[in-house]
Amino acid sequence: RKEVEQDPGPFNVPEGATVAFNCTYSNSASQSFFWYRQDCRKEPKLLMSVYSSGNEDGRFTAQLNRASQYISLLIRDSKLSDSATYLCVVSPTGTASKLTFGTGTRLQVTL
């Protein structure tokens, strides 16, 4: 079983749609959680950290369910520029020293 599992997609959605990505992780000792965004042939960039209380950044909302070992990302009012691969990331320690990535979920937003 992979440490971090994601649906690879692709998710094809029209502009303005709401889309949700889910991720599960196997290591119950994981303490830090993130969503990274990766554009084609580019490096991953931090989209947002994920907290137990949930957090929102503009059109993006992330949720963490420690009991179910489940992380989600919700994107509202999708833009063409949101097209990318979204990587679910966990860190088994209290720091971000070792990031464990999922395979990523590809999102394509269309006109």
Added chain:
Amino acid sequence: DAGVTQSPTHLIKTRGQHVTLRCSPISGHKSVSWYQQVLGQGPQFIFQYYEKEERGRGNFPDRFSARQFPNYSSELNVNALLLGDSALYLCASSLFLGGKLGETQYFGPGTRLLVL
């Protein structure tokens, strides 16, 4: 401000050769981590260095080694290259405040290695 820089950007090698990849962290960052990203997969952790010491190692063979220099830059070395080593090699830097939760790692643009 300059972000994480890596060199070279692209590299072509043949099986059995050796390669050295270089990384300069963001100014003030003392920790460097290396990741390997094979096409269609997420990045996989190879090493973390802090203050010139190895602080973490992923599940990679001994052909992979790294070091960190006094200026906090780092090198990743891979010996006896295999076709399967073809990947994007990413370097990430962080402050590494010793246990701070949620510390952010910033990635460089990567080095694309193709082994023929």
